Amino acid sequence: MSTPLPVDHLVIGSGFAGLAAAIKLDEDGERDLVVIEKGSDVGGTWRDNTYPGAACDVPSQLYSFSFAPNPDWSMSFSPQPEIHAYLQRVAREAGVLDRFVFDTRVESARWDDDQQRWLVEVTGPTGPATYAARTLLSGAGGLSEPKLPEIEGIETFQGDVFHSAQWDHDVDLTGKRVAVIGTGASAIQLVPELQKVAGHVDLYQRTAPYVLPRHDRRYSALEKAALRYVPGLQKLYRTAIYWGRETYVPAFTLQPKIAAPAKKMALDNLKKHVKDPVLREKLTPTFEIGCKRILISNAYYPAVASDNVELVTDPIAKITGSGIVTADGTEREIDALVVATGFHTTDIPIAHAITGRTGRTLAERFAEHGMSAYKGTTIPEFPNLFMMVGPNTGLGHSSMVFIIESQVAYIRDAIRQMRTNRLATVEVKEAPTADFNAGLQKRMKRTVWTTGGCASWYLDAEGRNTTLWPHATFTFRRLLSRFDLSAYTVTGETAADE
Ligand code: N01
Numbered sequence: 001m002s003t004p005l006p007v008d009h010l011v012i013g014s015g016f017a018g019l020a021a022a023i024k025l026d027e028d029g030e031r032d033l034v035v036i037e038k039g040s041d042v043g044g045t046w047r048d049n050t051y052p053g054a055a056c057d058v059p060s061q062l063y064s065f066s067f068a069p070n071p072d073w074s075m076s077f078s079p080q081p082e083i084h085a086y087l088q089r090v091a092r093e094a095g096v097l098d099r100f101v102f103d104t105r106v107e108s109a110r111w112d113d114d115q116q117r118w119l120v121e122v123t124g125p126t127g128p129a130t131y132a133a134r135t136l137l138s139g140a141g142g143l144s145e146p147k148l149p150e151i152e153g154i155e156t157f158q159g160d161v162f163h164s165a166q167w168d169h170d171v172d173l174t175g176k177r178v179a180v181i182g183t184g185a186s187a188i189q190l191v192p193e194l195q196k197v198a199g200h201v202d203l204y205q206r207t208a209p210y211v212l213p214r215h216d217r218r219y220s221a222l223e224k225a226a227l228r229y230v231p232g233l234q235k236l237y238r239t240a241i242y243w244g245r246e247t248y249v250p251a252f253t254l255q256p257k258i259a260a261p262a263k264k265m266a267l268d269n270l271k272k273h274v275k276d277p278v279l280r281e282k283l284t285p286t287f288e289i290g291c292k293r294i295l296i297s298n299a300y301y302p303a304v305a306s307d308n309v310e311l312v313t314d315p316i317a318k319i320t321g322s323g324i325v326t327a328d329g330t331e332r333e334i335d336a337l338v339v340a341t342g343f344h345t346t347d348i349p350i351a352h353a354i355t356g357r358t359g360r361t362l363a364e365r366f367a368e369h370g371m372s373a374y375k376g377t378t379i380p381e382f383p384n385l386f387m388m389v390g391p392n393t394g395l396g397h398s399s400m401v402f403i404i405e406s407q408v409a410y411i412r413d414a415i416r417q418m419r420t421n422r423l424a425t426v427e428v429k430e431a432p433t434a435d436f437n438a439g440l441q442k443r444m445k446r447t448v449w450t451t452g453g454c455a456s457w458y459l460d461a462e463g464r465n466t467t468l469w470p471h472a473t474f475t476f477r478r479l480l481s482r483f484d485l486s487a488y489t490v491t492g493e494t495a496a497d498e
Pocket of ligand 1: 055057183205293
C-alpha cells in the first residue's frame with residue numbers, strides 16, 4: 001500500500017449526491033475534501049445514460065438542487081444532456097472542481113480502528129494511491145451498475161451488444177435489425193427513438209408496464225423570463241409541483257382504490273394508441289398499478305404499434321451467434337442487441353468494497369440483515385461512513401434530489417457536531433437501526449410494492465423492499481433534519497487527531 005494521503009472527508013462519486021455533499025461541506029468550511037470519480041466528468045447517472053431519448057420523468061423544476069434553481073430548463077421534463085450540463089455548471093460555479101479526482105476508481109475502503117480513519121485504495125491514471133479519511137461519504141448511486149441478463153449464449157452473439165446505460169454511439173443502427181430486451185423506464189424511452197431509425201425492432205417483453213401520458217411541453221421565452229425575474233415564482237412553482245406529487249402518490253401505495261384513476265388513465269392511454277386487440281392484450285399489465293415503477297410516455301405505444309416493431313412475449317430460451325431463440329423455437333435474426341435490463345439495486349457493488357470495524361464487508365452485513373441502514377444513511381459496524389441514496393431511500397414518485405439534500409443536511413450536522421464535541425468517531429447503535437428498519441419493513445408489507453402481484457427491482461431475493469422510502473418525502477426530511485447523536489456510539493479525539 002502506498003503512503004496514505006490524509007484527508008478529512010472522502011466522497012465517492014460526483015452525481016447529484018456527491019456533488020451536493022462536496023458543495024455543502026465546502027460552504028461549511030470543510031475544505032479538506034476529495035471526491036473520487038470513476039468517470040472523466042461529473043454527472044453520475046446523468047453522465048452515463050446517454051441512450052437516445054434519455055430524459056427525466058420527474059419535472060425539471062423539482063429535479064434540481066434547491067440551492068441552484070435553473071430558470072432555463074427548456075422542457076417541463078428535462079432531456080439527459082440538459083441535466084448533465086446543469087450538473088457541470090453547478091460544479092463549476094461552486095468552485096469545488098479542484099478537489100475532484102476523475103478517472104479514478106475506489107478499489108477498497110477499510111476502517112482502521114487504530115488510526116480511526118478510512119483507508120481508501122484508489123486506482124487512477126497515475127496508478128494506485130491510498131487516502132486516510134476521517135469520514136467516508138458514499139454517493140456511488142443506487143442505479144449505477146448495469147445488470148446484464150443471464151441468458152444462455154449471450155456471450156456468443158456476434159453482432160453489437162450493449163446495455164442501455166452504456167450506449168455505444170459508434171454503432172450506427174440505421175436500417176439495422178435490432179433487438180431490445182426489457183420494457184422498463186429506460187426501454188420505453190429508447191424504443192421510440194430506435195423505431196425511427198432501425199430497419200426493424202424486436203422488443204422482448206417479460207412483463208407489460210403501466211404507461212401514463214407524459215405531460216411534457218417546452219417552456220416559452222416568456223415563462224423562462226418570468227421564472228428568472230419574478231421574485232419567488234420559481235420557488236412557488238417548485239413547491240406546487242412537490243405538493244402535487246406528495247399528497248396523492250404516497251397514499252396510493254397503501255390503498256389501491258386511490259390508484260384507480262391512474263390505472264384507468266394508463267389503460268386509456270394504451271387503448272388510444274394501440275388499436276390491434278391482440279397487441280393491446282399483450283401490452284396490458286397483469287399486476288396492480290404502482291407495484292412496479294409507473295412509466296410515462298406519449299411515444300412508446302405508438303412506436304410499439306408501428307409496422308417495423310414486433311413485440312415478442314414468448315420467453316427467451318437462448319441467444320445464438322446471430323439472433324434470439326424463444327421458447328416456442330422461433331429464431332429471430334438480428335444485427336444488434338440492446339439490453340435494457342436495469343441495474344444491481346439490492347446487491348450494490350460498492351458494498352463489497354467497504355470493510356468496517358468488525359472486519360466484515362458491508363455486503364456481508366447486508367447478507368445477514370438485508371440491505372439496511374439507519375435513516376438510509378448510517379450503519380452499525382461502519383463508523384464515520386455516510387451513505388447517500390442508501391438503503392430504502394429510493395422513490396417512485398418524486399425527486400431523488402429532495403432525498404439527497406435531506407441526507408446531506410444530516411451529514412453536515414453530523415460533521416458539525418463532531419467538530420463541536422471533538423469527536424473522532426460516530427457509529428450508529430444496533431438498537432435504533434433495528435427499530436427503524438422493523439418499522440419500515442412492517443409498513444412495506446402493506447404497500448402495493450409487496451401486495452401488488454409483481455416482481456421488481458425494489459425487492460431483494462427474500463422479498464423485502466430494501467430500496468424504496470415508504471412514507472412521504474417530507475417525513476424523511478423531518479427525520480433527518482438534525483443529527484441525533486444519542487443514536488450513536490462516539491469516541492473522542494485524541495491528541496494525535498488534532
Ligand atoms: O430497468 P428496470 P430500467 N429477460 O429494472 C427486463 C430509473 N430510470 O433501466 O419487468 C427478459 O426497470 C425486466 O423485465 P421484468 C427508474 O427508477 C429513471 O428500465 O423484470 N427481460 C424489465 O422490463 C427505473 O425504475 C429514468 O419482467 C428482462 C427491464 O428488463 C430504473 O432506473 C429513466 C431480463 C428492466 O427494467 C431502472 O429502469 C430511466 C431477462 N433476463 C431509468 N432481465 C428517469 O426518467 C430484466 N428484464 C428518471
